[in-house]
Each structure stands twice: as C-alpha cells, then as structure tokens.
Amino acid sequence: MKVDVVEKKGVTVLGLGGKITLGSGDVKLKEKLVAELSKGKKKIVVDLGEVSYIDSAGLGELVAAYTSAKKQGATVKLANLTKKVNDLLDITRLSTVFETYNSVDEAIKSF
Amino acid sequence: MKVDVVEKKGVTVLGLGGKITLGSGDVKLKEKLVAELSKGKKKIVVDLGEVSYIDSAGLGELVAAYTSAKKQGATVKLANLTKKVNDLLDITRLSTVFETYNSVDEAIKSF
Amino acid sequence: MKEGLSKISMQFFSNLFMTDFSEEFFRLSLSKTKISEERVDWVALSLREAVNNAIIHGNKNNPKKKVEVEIEFLDEAIYIRVWDEGKGFDPSTLTDPTKDENLLQPHGRGIFLIKQFVNKVEFICRNNGFGIELMVDLRK
C-alpha cells in the first residue's frame, strides 16, 4: 500500500494505492491518519481510486480509521471507489457507515 | 511451431519459429520438408533463429529431417542457432551430425 | 475437466507473504477454465481470507507450522480446501458483521466474505488440524 497526503481547500486527502490487504502494509494508513489527526485536522478524505485490491483486513483498517477519527471529532469520507471496493462496502453494509463520493472534489465540497 | 519456406539463391530455407516441442505441432517441419523434397529440392537450410524452445522430440524431428533428406540425396544444414539450441546439439553430440552456420547466408554460401 | 487438471495442492510454512503466492497458484490453475474473470477475483479473495485465517488463527503465525491449500477440479464444481495445524473453532460463535452493533468492529469479516463468494462452506476438524472447504458450483 502507498499513501500520499495532500491538503486541498482545507481538507486532508489521503490517497491510497496498491493492495490494502493483510501483510502488505495495512499499518501505513493508520500511521498517516494518526499524524494528521494529531495536527488537529478534522476533515479527511480517503481517495481509493488507485486501490487495486482490498480484503477483510483492509476493510477493518478503513473502519478503524473512521472510528479513531471520530474519537478526535474528525470525519473520514471515502472517494473514488472502484466497482470492486464499492461492492465490498455494500456487501458488508459498510456503505451505511461511510459517506462515499464519486470524486475527491465532490467529497471536499460535501464538508 | 511456425514454418516459413523461402527460396534464396537456389537454396530452400525453412524458417522455424516458436516451440519445437512434443505436442506443439512437430509434424509441420516434416510435412514442409517432404513437400520440398518431392519438388526435387536438394539444398535445404533450416533457420532456427526464432526457435524459443526445443526438447528431445524436437531434436528427433531435426534428425528425422536430416535422414529423410539424405535418402533423397538432399542435404539439410542448420543456421542461426540460439545458445540453448547450440548447447543441446553439443550435449547430444548432434553437432557431429549437422553442419551448423551462424547465419542463413553463410549456410547458403557453403553449398 | 476430464481432459485437464484434476487437482493441485501446495504446502507452505506459515508466513503472510505466502498469501499472494497461493493466489497466484490459484489464478494459474484456473486460467484454463471457463470461469469468468470477475468470479475468479471474488473466489480468489475468499481463498486469501481462508489462507490468512489458517496462518494467523490456525497456526498462530508459527513459521514451523504448515498450511496446505488443495484445489480439486470436478466437472460440476471446484473444491478449495485450506488446512492448518490448529484446533479449529466453533462456527456457531461467529457473529454477523453486518448487524448494526458489529459494523464498527475492525475484525470479523473474513468468513462472512468467504460465504458471499462461494456456493458452500464447510469446516472440517481432523486429528492433525483444521480445514475449511469452499465449494464453487460450476453449474451456477
């Protein structure tokens, strides 16, 4: 997994890439998120456009990101989901937890 | 296996390509050769430059080509051997049976 | 299938980097079948989940303990079995991750996902270990 961090219009965008699966560095998302939260960031978008693969551990990481943000009064929204990731969120009913947007810009505007 | 047939300066050049292995059409060489021999061709060069793979059955095909040509008073020479094919001819001592040349042109000139 | 592959199996020591590897094997062995690419993707995910569970829960990441993946090709079905050297678990204790009260749990979605993407799941306890069997019905 790769994680890029950029600021856009006051929103922190975490761009994930590659496989978000067990054993392929699912810690990175947490680390980067914790770093941003500790800087006081409250608006976070996770861009999943470049994610080729996600498994149950990866879904767990997204959920953990969501809850640790919430504890700090921050919000995590998802953007740019591929069909596969979208299907997985539907199947697991995590689509009822996350706000999801077709693009990063839409997610940013929604704050 | 692919086999192209061209005439060059009175010599028949059979250009082989791909795998010369059991099950991947080792009959084609024989067929094409028989057709050329029946037209009375006596000088034949087999171009092995595009051959990626050869196994014991493929070596057997080359030997069979050599002997069936000989029976008709024709000669089969080999050209353009890759290192792997050359090694195989050495290991099996078939290099003592075949005249081999670095290029088709050299093989043609040798007649 | 009578003209081709009948069964493949692989045994490896517990190490999470073998999950990618077992997926590659699985994909190669299915590459000559007529199963749709999308279905292969989802079944591959199920296999990953089963292999990860075998390594983590079954063998407790002990690199001396082995996992075995077995894929059997029949005319009407493919059976995937993942064996570990652990004691298994009681499937009746599994919770439903889609229930509201479980939605924010970071774990507990592996077997649930497996069940979504294959046609039958069986848990098998044997003397020397535990196995999960996934059935992919080729008539569906």
Next chain:
Amino acid sequence: MKEGLSKISMQFFSNLFMTDFSEEFFRLSLSKTKISEERVDWVALSLREAVNNAIIHGNKNNPKKKVEVEIEFLDEAIYIRVWDEGKGFDPSTLTDPTKDENLLQPHGRGIFLIKQFVNKVEFICRNNGFGIELMVDLRK
C-alpha cells in the same frame, strides 16, 4: 526455504497440453527461489521430458489415467517427482543416444537429457504406478 513453499503437487489427466501447464507451475513455484534463470530453464526441460514420458510411455496417452507432478523444496535440494499409472521400465535397457550408432535415432534422448540437467535421477516402482525422481542439488 523454511519461510516459504514446502511442497506443491498437481494431478492431471494424460494429455500433452498439460506439459506446458506443468512447466508454468514449476516456473511459478521456483520464481521465489534464488536458482539462476538458466538453471531453471534446463530443469524445466527435464520436467517436460519426464511429463511427456509419463503421458506417452507410462499412461499410453490414456486420458483416464493420471499424471502427478510433485515438487518438494528442502534447504539443500529440490526434489521433482513425476508419477504415472504405468508399469515403468527397466532402466538398464536404455541406450546411450550419443554413441555413433544411435546418433541418427529420432527417439531416445529424453532420459539422457534429464540426466544432464539434474543432479540425481531415480526410478521408483510402486503398486499403483511408476515414478521418476529428479534431484536438484542447491549446494551446487
């Protein structure tokens, strides 16, 4: 090797198109090892010869009879075993294809080639079939 692959095996019905397939499996399973590409190529050729013999001579191309390829990874060696359902043969009857009088034979180079590219070859007869075992010594 203790951290990775320990053994793979595949069973298939006698059909020459499975020779390519077993080579792909072999290459995939060796892709994580440190064996040189050139050596892999030559051992792959040995495997092809053994599989072709199992299909043709062992199982007499009978598509109901199976071939099994087994690859075992040890620290110091890789063992490749190819099993068929035939009766085997007497290795003492093998002729040397490099003798002058045999050079123009179109057959009889398979087992000779195998012996050139692996470090040890054993023939094994068992109740339900015949096997050839190729040993690749990783210390060499």
